[in-house]
Amino acid sequence: MVTPAAPPDLAVRVGTVSLKNPVLSASGTFGYGLEFAPFYDISRLGAVIVKGLSLLPSPGNAPQRIVETAAGMLNAIGLQNIGVERFVAEVAPRLEEAGAVFVANIYGRTVDEYEAVARRLSDLPALAAIELNASCPNVKEGGILFGSSPHGLSGLTRRVRAATAKPLWVKLSPNVADIGSMARSAEDAGADAVSLINTIVGMAVDHKTRRPRLANVTGGLSGPAIKPVALRMVWEACRAVKIPVIGIGGIQTAEDALEFLLVGAAAVQVGTANFRNPNACVEIIDGIRDFLVREKISRLEEYRGGLLS
Amino acid sequence: MPSKRPRFVGGKILRNTGHGIFYRMEVAVPDRVEFVPGQFAMVSGWPGNDPLLPRPLAIFRAGGARGTGTVEFVYKVVGRGTALLSGLHEGDPLSITLPLGHGFELGAADRAWWLVGGGVGFSTVFPAGAALSEGRGDFEMFLGARTRDQLPPREWIPGGNLPGRVHLCTDDGTAGYFGPVGDAVRERLDGLKASERGRLTILACGPREMLRGISESALARDVPMQVSLENHMACGFGVCWGCVTAVREGEKSAYRRVCKEGPVFDAREIVW
Numbered sequence: 001m002v003t004p005a006a007p008p009d010l011a012v013r014v015g016t017v018s019l020k021n022p023v024l025s026a027s028g029t030f031g032y033g034l035e036f037a038p039f040y041d042i043s044r045l046g047a048v049i050v051k052g053l054s055l056l057p058s059p060g061n062a063p064q065r066i067v068e069t070a071a072g073m074l075n076a077i078g079l080q081n082i083g084v085e086r087f088v089a090e091v092a093p094r095l096e097e098a099g100a101v102f103v104a105n106i107y108g109r110t111v112d113e114y115e116a117v118a119r120r121l122s123d124l125p126a127l128a129a130i131e132l133n134a135s136c137p138n139v140k141e142g143g144i145l146f147g148s149s150p151h152g153l154s155g156l157t158r159r160v161r162a163a164t165a166k167p168l169w170v171k172l173s174p175n176v177a178d179i180g181s182m183a184r185s186a187e188d189a190g191a192d193a194v195s196l197i198n199t200i201v202g203m204a205v206d207h208k209t210r211r212p213r214l215a216n217v218t219g220g221l222s223g224p225a226i227k228p229v230a231l232r233m234v235w236e237a238c239r240a241v242k243i244p245v246i247g248i249g250g251i252q253t254a255e256d257a258l259e260f261l262l263v264g265a266a267a268v269q270v271g272t273a274n275f276r277n278p279n280a281c282v283e284i285i286d287g288i289r290d291f292l293v294r295e296k297i298s299r300l301e302e303y304r305g306g307l308l309s
Numbered sequence: 310m311p312s313k314r315p316r317f318v319g320g321k322i323l324r325n326t327g328h329g330i331f332y333r334m335e336v337a338v339p340d341r342v343e344f345v346p347g348q349f350a351m352v353s354g355w356p357g358n359d360p361l362l363p364r365p366l367a368i369f370r371a372g373g374a375r376g377t378g379t380v381e382f383v384y385k386v387v388g389r390g391t392a393l394l395s396g397l398h399e400g401d402p403l404s405i406t407l408p409l410g411h412g413f414e415l416g417a418a419d420r421a422w423w424l425v426g427g428g429v430g431f432s433t434v435f436p437a438g439a440a441l442s443e444g445r446g447d448f449e450m451f452l453g454a455r456t457r458d459q460l461p462p463r464e465w466i467p468g469g470n471l472p473g474r475v476h477l478c479t480d481d482g483t484a485g486y487f488g489p490v491g492d493a494v495r496e497r498l499d500g501l502k503a504s505e506r507g508r509l510t511i512l513a514c515g516p517r518e519m520l521r522g523i524s525e526s527a528l529a530r531d532v533p534m535q536v537s538l539e540n541h542m543a544c545g546f547g548v549c550w551g552c553v554t555a556v557r558e559g560e561k562s563a564y565r566r567v568c569k570e571g572p573v574f575d576a577r578e579i580v581w
Binding site for chain 2: 028030031035036038039051059060062063064065066067068070071072073075077080224225252272274275278279
């Protein structure tokens with residue numbers, strides 16, 4: 001008699017945070033999470049990471065904010081958001097009610113503001129972690145001031161670390177010379193994990209009108225175009241630090257996600273793929289499960305980090 | 310149950326035919342589609358990652374029964390995405406998210422309606438005309454194009470091309486009124502009695518400059534107007550915040566999403 005094999009175990013750990021699967025929604029591509037409830041049960045995700053929150057609501061950048069590029073897109077949204085108070089009062093209870101594991105991405109114009117947002121969020125028992133945005137390329141105060149040098153990143157991380165007992169993930173910018181030393185700075189300053197990469201700074205112009213295509217002139221490149229860069233940086237970061245690394249950048253399919261897990265990522269975030277297919281995250285979870293079944297791998301942990309030389 | 314909640318579905322093209330500069334595409338989808346005139350869909354139908362993003366298209370018509378539905382789009386080739394769509398054939402698969410956005414508000418039954426479509430903008434206001442001709446009925450249509458050949462086929466006009474009800478306008482005078490559709494609307498507004506203006510609501514879709522001009526004419530005469538805006542979009546359902554437009558909010562202005570709070574806005578709100 002053949003007994004059907006137990007479904008493979010997709011559970012992963014990011015430091016002290018246990019997740020039912022390794023697929024997380026990337027901040028800035030998933031709204032506040034509830035927008036996806038018409039499409040699927042958001043509690044199926046490893047975690048929902050919400051749009052970057054600031055101390056006060058922020059209006060964002062002037063349009064035009066997005067432009068499509070070869071196999072990718074540039075955005076310069078400018079961190080428009082409802083502010084941490086409305087998130088705590090209106091959104092967090094509904095995410096909890098939906099059964100979602102959720103993580104708040106935060107940014108500030110000053111280190112004090114980062115601290116204040118982190119403190120306010122620490123009051124939410126259901127919040128799984130805080131992701132520190134030290135890497136938004138579109139707002140001077142959106143973290144890139146702190147996130148482009150190991151010294152700046154270390155100072156910011158240390159201060160926010162002291163302000164909250166929540167697990168602290170630091171989201172890194174790829175717009176640096178040495179991603180390994182940035183990851184080490186975050187680790188040394190007390191981060192529980194690093195997530196990377198944020199978008200790559202890019203630019204598009206119209207050769208006929210002779211104008212930039214974005215009102216902000218430059219923007220952050222995302223989508224499949226950046227995947228090889230992201231994969232290389234995640235691989236380097238995994239070798240540079242002992243804390244978990246969360247892989248982000250151009251993940252569209254289960255195969256893309258598996259590649260990041262193979263080079264050592266503890267989990268992955270899916271971003272721009274959500275725009276073209278609202279079901280992208282759950283299709284990726286199903287695809288990872290199907291792959292493990294086909295390969296007769298009972299636990300994702302057996303596969304993760306197993307890159308052969 | 311037919312649902313107005315947005316869904317992501319696979320579709321199959323039933324027809325995709327050219328009509329002058331426009332294409333009309335009918336697609337089979339897994340279930341009946343219910344929509345409010347002015348709502349739209351995000352549509353893609355090409356393999357690979359380039360172009361990356363689906364394209365927003367107004368829902369022109371939809372129907373079907375439980376378990377089988379159809380949806381129609383009318384579009385013009387404006388870039389790579391619509392060029393690829395125009396090359397698709399019967400049987401080709403599409404990915405579609407629909408219905409999306411905030412449509413026209415066709416409220417009170419005793420009102421008179423003017424529907425204004427500039428260029429391919431008619432594809433957004435015709436569904437409102439179709440809904441009005443099913444019930445309340447009292448509407449006129451203003452259609453603007455550069456030249457005669459770029460007006461929509463007459464048989465597509467909801468309620469038929471009745472004289473006195475449909476006002477064609479061309480920039481070059483090759484058909485109907487000689488001049489921009491906004492001028493025709495303004496002149497006709499000035500010919501109305503105050504009581505007639507009091508019953509009137511204008512619904513419009515077209516180039517932003519056209520909408521701005523007509524909204525100035527309408528609001529100066531206390532005629533309410535709803536405008537359907539366009540923008541580049543990444544997601545179409547409110548999560549990327551890429552498609553915003555500035556709207557008045559008290560003394561200040563704020564950015565609202567064309568895909569979520571729009572595409573149809575009260576013209577009074579828009580900061581042009």
